[in-house]
Amino acid sequence: MALARRGGIGRYYNVNGWLFVAPALGLIALFMIYPIVWSLWMSFQSGRGMMLKFAGFANIVRLWNDPVFIKALTNTLTYFVVQVPIMILLALILASLLNNPRLVGRGFFRTAIFLPCVTSLVAYSVLFKGMFALDGIVNSTLEAIGIIASPIPWLTHPFWAKVLVIIAITWRWTGYNMIFYLAAMQNIDKSIYEVARIDGVPAWARFTHITIPLLKPVILFTTIISTIGTIQLFDEVYNLTEGKGGPSNATLTLSLYIYNLTFRFMPNFGYAATVSYVIVVLVALLACLQFFAARERDR
Amino acid sequence: MNNGSARIATAIVTYGFVGLMAFLSIFPFVWMLLGATNSSIDIIKGKMLPGSALATNIATFFTQVNAPLVFWNSAKIAILATALTLAVSSLAGYGFEMFRSRHRDRIYSALLLTMMIPFAALMIPLFIMMGKAGLINTHLAVVLPTIGSAFIVFYFRQCTKAFPSELRDAAKVDGLKEWQIFLYIYVPVMRSTYAAAFIIVFMTAWNNYLWPLIVLQSNETKTITLVVSSLASAYYPDYGVVMVGTILATLPTLAVFFFMQRQFVQGMLGSVK
Numbered sequence: 133m134a135l136a137r138r139g140g141i142g143r144y145y146n147v148n149g150w151l152f153v154a155p156a157l158g159l160i161a162l163f164m165i166y167p168i169v170w171s172l173w174m175s176f177q178s179g180r181g182m183m184l185k186f187a188g189f190a191n192i193v194r195l196w197n198d199p200v201f202i203k204a205l206t207n208t209l210t211y212f213v214v215q216v217p218i219m220i221l222l223a224l225i226l227a228s229l230l231n232n233p234r235l236v237g238r239g240f241f242r243t244a245i246f247l248p249c250v251t252s253l254v255a256y257s258v259l260f261k262g263m264f265a266l267d268g269i270v271n272s273t274l275e276a277i278g279i280i281a282s283p284i285p286w287l288t289h290p291f292w293a294k295v296l297v298i299i300a301i302t303w304r305w306t307g308y309n310m311i312f313y314l315a316a317m318q319n320i321d322k323s324i325y326e327v328a329r330i331d332g333v334p335a336w337a338r339f340t341h342i343t344i345p346l347l348k349p350v351i352l353f354t355t356i357i358s359t360i361g362t363i364q365l366f367d368e369v370y371n372l373t374e375g376k377g378g379p380s381n382a383t384l385t386l387s388l389y390i391y392n393l394t395f396r397f398m399p400n401f402g403y404a405a406t407v408s409y410v411i412v413v414l415v416a417l418l419a420c421l422q423f424f425a426a427r428e429r430d431r
Numbered sequence: 432m433n434n435g436s437a438r439i440a441t442a443i444v445t446y447g448f449v450g451l452m453a454f455l456s457i458f459p460f461v462w463m464l465l466g467a468t469n470s471s472i473d474i475i476k477g478k479m480l481p482g483s484a485l486a487t488n489i490a491t492f493f494t495q496v497n498a499p500l501v502f503w504n505s506a507k508i509a510i511l512a513t514a515l516t517l518a519v520s521s522l523a524g525y526g527f528e529m530f531r532s533r534h535r536d537r538i539y540s541a542l543l544l545t546m547m548i549p550f551a552a553l554m555i556p557l558f559i560m561m562g563k564a565g566l567i568n569t570h571l572a573v574v575l576p577t578i579g580s581a582f583i584v585f586y587f588r589q590c591t592k593a594f595p596s597e598l599r600d601a602a603k604v605d606g607l608k609e610w611q612i613f614l615y616i617y618v619p620v621m622r623s624t625y626a627a628a629f630i631i632v633f634m635t636a637w638n639n640y641l642w643p644l645i646v647l648q649s650n651e652t653k654t655i656t657l658v659v660s661s662l663a664s665a666y667y668p669d670y671g672v673v674m675v676g677t678i679l680a681t682l683p684t685l686a687v688f689f690f691m692q693r694q695f696v697q698g699m700l701g702s703v704k
Contacts, residue, residue, distance in 0.1 A: 148609045149535060152526025155519045157538065159579030164545050167556035174555065222452075229449055243692075244453035247460065250688045252638035254656045255677040258663040259459045262466070262474065262670050269462065269477035307456065315700050335441070364549050367640045374664050387551045387641070394555055395645060401555050408552035419547050 168412070174405035184402055191406035201407060203381045204389040207294070211385070212362035215298045220355060223306050227313035228343050242314070246307040253304070257371035260300045261287065290382030293373060297383050300368055305361075309354045316350040317343070352425055356418060363414050366391065386411050463681075466674035474670040488671035495672065496658055497650075502679065505637060505654040508570050509683075512636035515578045517628055524587025525617055529599070539588075545581045550641065558645055572646045577636060583628055590624040591617075627698030630691060634684050655680045 178187035195201050226245060230238050248256065264270050264286040271283040286296045320343070328338050344351070366387035369377065377384030377392070386407060393404040466474045467489075469482035492498065527539050557576055566572035594617065602612045618625070640656050647653050653661075659676040662668060688695050 146530065146532060149526050149530025149532060152530065152609075152613075153523045153535065153538075156523035156579050156584050157542070159519065159575075160542065160545055160581060163557065163576040163579055164548055164553065167553045167560070168548055170556040171552050226449065226452060229445055235445070235449070241449050241453050245456045246696075247688075248456055250634075250684050251681050252640070252656055252684070254638070254640050254660050255680045256459065258659055258673060258677055259463055261663060262668075262673070263459065263462060265475055267477075268475055269479070272477045303455070303459070306452075311696055312700065315696075360547070360549075364551060366551070370640075371660055371663065387549075390551050390554070391641070391645075394558070401559075405552070405555055408549070408555070411549045412552050415547050415549055 171405040171408060174402050175409050177402040177405075178400075179402060180398060180400065187402065191403050194403060195406060195410070200381060200384070201389065204377075204384045204386050204407075205410065207381075207383060208363055208365065208385045210294065211298065211301070211365060212359050215301055216355060216358045216362060218298070219302045219306050219358065220309060220351065222302070223309035223354075224313055224344070224347070224351070225339075226306070227310045227317060228339055230310070231314060231317045242310075246311060248304050248306075249308045251304070253367035254371055256304055257300065257368045260296065260303075261372050264296055287373065288379050290379050293378040293383045297365075297368060297372060300372065301362070301365070304368075305358065309358065312350050312354050313347060316347050320346050356421075359418055360415055363411055363418075463674050463677055466670060467678055469671060471668070471670040471672075474674070484671055488669075488675050491669065492672045492675040495662070496676070498679070500651065501653060501655050501658050504570065504652060505656070505680075506683075508573050508639075508643075508654060509633055509636040511570070512574045512577050513629060513633045515574065516580055516583055516632045516636075517625060519578055520580060520583035520628070521587045521618070521621070521625065522613070523584045524589075524591050525594075525613060527584070527588050528591040528594075542581050543585060546585070554642065554645060557642075561646060567646060568649045568652050569646075570652065573639070573643050574636075576642070577639070580632070583632060586628055586631075587621075587624065590621065594620060623694060623697070626691060626694040630687055630695050630698045633687065637684060 174184070175191055176186060176188060177184040178190055179185055229235065230242055230245075232238070235241070251259075262268060266283050266285060266287070270286070271280070274280045275283065284292050286292045324342055325338060328342060333341070364387050365385045369383050369385050369388050370391075372378075373383050377388050390404050390407050390411075393400055393407065462479075465479060465481055468485040469478055470484045470487075473482055473484075527535060553576070561567055561572040564572075566575075598616055598620065599612055602616050607615070638656060639654075640660070643654050643657055644660075647657060655676070659673065659680050662676050663673045
């Protein structure tokens with residue numbers, strides 16, 4: 133910066149700086165900023181297909197009276213309220229167990245638990261759909277062990293379909309979160325644990341009173357990205373439940389509803405854009421939450 | 432308290448739990464591989480032994496699906512998207528870190544905000560834009576909106592902080608132009624950053640589903656991900672054939688993972704530096 137202000141060379145620097153960033157800025161402006169502003173404009177319009185006219189807040193009013201939207205919103209919120217904590221806790225426990233250098237075969241365990249991250253969302257959804265079929269491997273195994281008496285209708289019962297979606301997402305993303313915690317644990321001074329152990333602090337207390345507080349920034353970060361990811365959930369639900377959103381819309385998410393409104397039913401771009409702005413607002417709220425939580429942390 | 436037996440109990444619980452989790456993580460992969468060798472009925476019944484239907488499944492897959500074309504479509508999209516994203520983003524990451532000005536720093540902060548934009552809010556305008564440009568059913572339409580990625584720009588900028596500025600100064604003294612410094616010094620020095628970014632972008636592009644689902648409607652343009660999805664959503668899906676498809680869809684990313692495991696994890700962690 134100091135160099136850039138030193139007279140003649142400054143302008144030269146500046147031109148170069150803009151040239152380097154121009155392609156990225158241009159593309160982002162054209163394919164992100166322009167569309168996001170356009171869809172805000174669209175959300176105040178109504179009509180079929182491209183025949184849109186200004187409708188004020190009609191779409192927002194329609195949201196409150198649309199039971200399918202309310203259902204999609206509730207489902208989406210349920211997914212992250214239930215799934216994100218389970219996954220984060222599981223990932224934390226696994227990371228702290230696998231961080232122990234005396235654990236034999238921890239390299240293998242790490243790779244194995246990380247492996248689900250490699251699959252595409254579509255591929256694993258398809259696999260899960262097969263495994264959780266009514267007479268599929270999961271039901272027959274559970275029956276053989278004696279946990280259940282009759283097969284669970286994973287794909288056709290509103291409650292179990294939701295459970296299945298949660299199991300599937302947890303399978304895919306736990307290892308991903310675990311990797312973040314393992315990396316952060318590398319930076320924790322081992323002697324803290326030694327002192328605690330000598331003082332007779334039990335393992336569980338070491339986990340809750342040392343590991344978790346020290347990992348708070350990473351936990352926060354992963355919670356936010358998981359939440360944002362869950363709010364946008366589409367691929368899994370679409371593929372687990374044949375694009376319909378499950379039995380009586382039990383697994384319908386906001387993204388899937390937008391897709392249905394736009395590309396499955398008679399297209400209503402205005403209303404679909406309004407629903408999509410609900411996601412924008414949710415994500416923005418969470419981002420603010422993260423911002424404030426981070427500020428709190430720095431104090 | 433008997434310390435020895437408590438320790439053994441802890442070990443049993445630890446290994447039991449970690450082992451179970453590892454088993455559950457790997458199981459679907461095993462199921463997929465075994466499934467490809469079995470008939471659809473055997474798969475659904477939960478047969479967990481290798482069968483003899485592998486050749487039949489592969490043959491059926493190749494008659495139902497124009498596999499080389501589909502695979503080529505996926506590869507074309509992934510390679511094009513990756514090459515362009517890396518080029519554009521590394522230029523920007525380098526530019527934002529090396530040439531600073533107050534305006535550019537402000538724009539950079541605004542740029543980071545675009546990471547929060549959910550794709551669902553973009554897809555309708557993007558679909559209309561692509562329609563107007565006559566790009567529906569083209570791979571260009573799939574690739575174009577993915578090139579400008581704030582996240583990858585951010586990743587490159589973070590990594591550029593570690594780029595030794597002495598190298599740049601020395602090159603300047605030697606009379607290299609800015610683009611030459613970038614091309615001949617920055618790019619080779621930052622190989623590992625490119626490798627990690629390559630993995631993230633390639634995986635995202637290869638696995639991309641929602642946007643291709645919207646834009647690619649003709650069979651000639653479909654990707655492997657779309658094909659696997661439509662095979663599985665048949666009323667009576669032939670699971671043996673579906674398994675062959677999922678294996679083909681997973682193979683490239685699995686290969687990247689096993690050959691570049693370190694960069695893979697590094698890429699995943701990129702954002703928390």
